[in-house]
Amino acid sequence: MSDKTILVWFRKDLRIHDNEILLEASRKADFVIPFYCFDERHFQPASFNTLKTGVFRAQFLLESVADLKQSLQQLGGDLLISKGLPEEIIPALVQKYKVCEVYHHREVASEETGVSENVERALWKQKINLKHFIGHTLYHKEDLPFPIKDIPDVFTTFRKKVERESRVKPCFETPQIIRKPANLESSKVPDLYELGFTQKPVADPRSAIEIKGGESNGTARLKSYFWDTDSLKNYKNTRNGLIGSDYSSKFSSWLSLGCLSPREIYWEIKKYERERIANDSTYWLSFELLWRDYFRFMFKKHGNKFFQKRGFKDSYPEEAENQVELFECWKSGQTGIPFIDANMRELNATGFMSNRGRQNVASFLIKDLKVNWTWGAAYFEEQLIDYCPSSNWGNWAYVAGVGNDPRDNRYFNVLKQAREYDPLGDYVRLWIPELKNIPLGKIHEPWKLPADRLADYQVTIGKSYPNPLSEIVSY
Template sequence: MSGKTILVWFRKDLRIHDNEILSEAVRKGDHIIPVYCFDPRHFELTPFNTSKTGIVRTKFLLESVADLRKSFQNAGGDLIIRVGKPEVILPELVSKYNVYEVFHHREVASEETGISALVEDALWKLKINLKHFIGHTLYHKEDLPFPINNIPDVFTNFRKKIERDSAVRSCFEAPSLMSFPKDVEYGELPDLSELGISGEVPSDERSVMKFKGGESEALKRLQDYFWTSNSVKTYKQTRNGLIGADYSSKFSAWIALGCLSPREVYGEIKKYDQVYGSNDSTYGLFLELLWRDYFRYMFKKYGNKFFQKTGFKGVAPEEGENQLEYYELWKKGETGIPFVDANMRELNATGFMSNRGRQNVASFLVKDLKVNWMWGAAYFEEKLIDYCPANNWGNWAYIAGVGNDPRPFRYFNVLKQALDYDPQGEYVKLWFPELAPLGISHIHQPWRLSENERAEYQLKSFVNAPIYAPELGATKGKI
C-alpha cells in the first residue's frame, strides 16, 4: 500500500460533519481507514447489576454505525467494523494495512480514557502514534477562560465568564473527497445477539418520537425542529413538557453518540437568530448545550469522584433501611405515585424521559425513598437512549446534593410538580389508562379514593397508599 495511511478510530463521534479527526486525516494522509469497534465491555453488567448498554440504545448505536458506513460508501469507501477490544483490533489493523498514524477524539470518563490508554500503549509497541483531538464540546478546552482545575463549581459562574471571554469555533467542513485504500476487509455490522443482547426491542406508540440512529436522521431532526416546524420558537415555554416530539429539541440521543455536533446546533441557533432575532428560546437551547460542556469539564476536573457515593462534596446522602425494596418498585414504576410511575413506565417502554421527569424521579428516589443515588444513575445508564457518562452521572450527583448544585437541600415535591406540569393529568392518563376515568382531584393521588370509589372505577392498582407520599414536602429548598 503506497502513500501515508491514517486510521480514524470512531467512538462517540459518528458523523462526517464537524469532525476534526476525519478532516485532519483527509488533509494529512494519502488514504484513510475509518474504523469502529463494538467493545464487548460496553455490553457487560455494571457493579450495580444493570447493563452498561440496554437494548434500546444498542439498537440506536447499530443504526448510527450503519449510517456512518453508508456515508463512507457514498464517498467511495467503507467503514471497518469489528467486534472486540480496540487495544487488540487496532494494532492488528495498523500492522495489516501499514498505517502511519491513528487519530481519535479524547473522552473524559475513566473507563473510556482507560481504553484509550490501553490502545496508546499497544500502538506504542509498534512505534505508532495515537493522536488525540478534542471534539465533543461546544467550547474548545483551549479557549476556556480558566484552567480545568479552576473551573467554578457553580454553573452560573462558569456561564458568565464563558459568555464574556470565550467564543465558539467554526465547524469543520465535511470532506468533499476521501481516498480509501483497496483490498480492505471491512467486516459486517453485528446484530443484537452478537453483542450479547437478547429480547425484543420495546416499541410503544406513546413514545415522544420514533428515534432512529445516525447522522442523517440527526440532521433531519435539526432541520425540522428549527425550520420546518419552527418548534424552537417556543422552546422556552414548552421545554418542561411531557408529551410529544416538539416540546424540546430531542437532539440529545444524537449528540450523545456524536451523530450531531453541538457546534452544528449552535450554528443553527445563530442562523435562526439572524432570521428571526435572538430570543429566550434559542438562548435557552444554547444553555442546554453549555450544561453538557460543563459536566464534561467537571469530569475532567474531578474524575472518578462522580462515580463515588460522596461525589466531590465528601458527604453521602442519607439512605434508608428498605432501599433495595424501594429501588425495585421505583424501577418497575410501582411506587404508587402516578407521576413518578408514569415517567418510569415511559423510560422502560421507550428509552426516553423528559428533563422534568428525570429531575422528579431522581429526587424522589434519593430524597424521599432514601435510596443510593448511584443505583438510579446506573439504571438510567442502562435504559436511556441518550445516555452519556458526564451528563448522566453529573446530573444525578447534582440531584443527590454531592455534585454541582449550590443548594444542598434542593427537593422536588413530586405531587406539587405533578400538579404544576401535568395539571389535567394527561401525561399520567397516557401511561396509566386505567386511571383515565379519575377526575383532576384524584388523578395524581388515587389513594385518596374511598373504597366505594375504588370499586366504582374498578381500580386493581393503587388500592393501597403509595410507599411514600410527600404531601407535606420538605422544609428547605422545596420546588
C-alpha cells in the same frame, strides 16, 4: 515513498460533518481507514443489577454506525467494523494495513479514557502514534478563560465568564472524498443478537418521538425542529412538557453519540436568530448546550469523584435499610405515586424520559425513598438512549447534593410538580392505563379517594395499582 495510511477510530463522534479527525486524515493521508469497534465490555452486566447498555441504546448505536458506514461509502470510503477489545484489534489493523498513525477524539470519563490509554500503550510498542483531538464540546478547553483545575464549581459563575470571554469556533468542513485502501476487508454492522440481546425493542405508540440513530436522522430532526415546525422560538416555554415530539428539541440522543455536533447546533441557532427570531428560547437552547460542556469539564476536573456516593462533598444522602426493595419498585414504576410511575414506565418502554421527569424521579429516589443515588444513575445508564457519562452522572450528583449544586437540600415536591406540569393528568393517564378513568388532577393522589369512588373508576389501591410506599404516605 510508500503510501501514507491513517486509521480514524470512531467512538462517540459518529458523523462526517464538523469532524476534525476525519477531515484531517483525508487531507494528510493517501488512504483512510475509518474504524468502529463494538467494545464487548459495553454489553456486559454492570453494578447494581443493571446492564452497561440496554436494548434501546444498543439499537440506536447500531443504527448510528450503519448510517455512518453509508455516509462514508458515499464519499468513496467505508467503515471497517469489528467486535472485541480496541486495544487488541487496532494494533492488529495497524500491522495488517501498514497504518502510520491513528486518530481519535479524547473522552473524559475514566472507562473511556482507560481504553484510550490501553490502545496508546499497545500502539507505542509498534512505534505508532495515537493522536488525540478534542471534538465533543462547544468550547475547546484551550478556549476557556481559565485552566481546567480552576473552573468554578458553580455553573452560573462558569457561564458568565465563558459567555463574556470565549467564543465558539466555526465548524470543520465535511470531507469531499475518502480514499480507502484497495485491500480493505469488508465488514458489516452486527445485529442485536450478536451483541448478546435476545430480542429487539418494540416501538411503543405512546412514545414522545421516534428516535432513530444516525447523522442523517439527527440532521433531519434539527431541520424539523428549527425550520419546518418553528418550534425553537417557543423552546423556553415548552421545554418542561411531557407529551409530544416538539415540546423540546430531543437532540440529546444524537449528541450522545456525536451524530450531531454541538457546534453545528449552535451555529444553526445563530442562523435561525438571523433569519427568523432571536429571543429567550433561542438563547436557552445555547444555554443547555453550555451545561453539557460544563459537565464534561467537571469530569476533567474532578474525575472519578462523580461515580462515588460522596461526589466531591463531605457526606452523602441518608439511605433506607430496605433500599433494595424500594429501588426495584422505583425501577418498575410501582411506587404508588402516579407521576413517578408514569415517568419510569415511559423510560422502560421507550428509552426516553423528559428533563422534567428525570429531575423528579431522581429527587424522589434519593430524597423520598432514600436509595443510593448511584444506583439510579446506573439504571439510567442502562435505559437511556441518550446516555452520556458526564451529563448523566453529573446531573444525578447535582440532584443528590454532592455535585455542582450551590444550594443545599434541593428537593422536588412530586405532587406539586405533578399538579403543575400535568394538571389534567393526561401524562399519567397515558402511561398508567389502570388509572385512566380517574378524572382530572385527582389521578395524582388516588389513595385519597374513598374506596367506593375508586370502585366506580375500576381501581383498587393495593391490587390494580400499588399502595404508595410507606415513606411518602405523608404526602
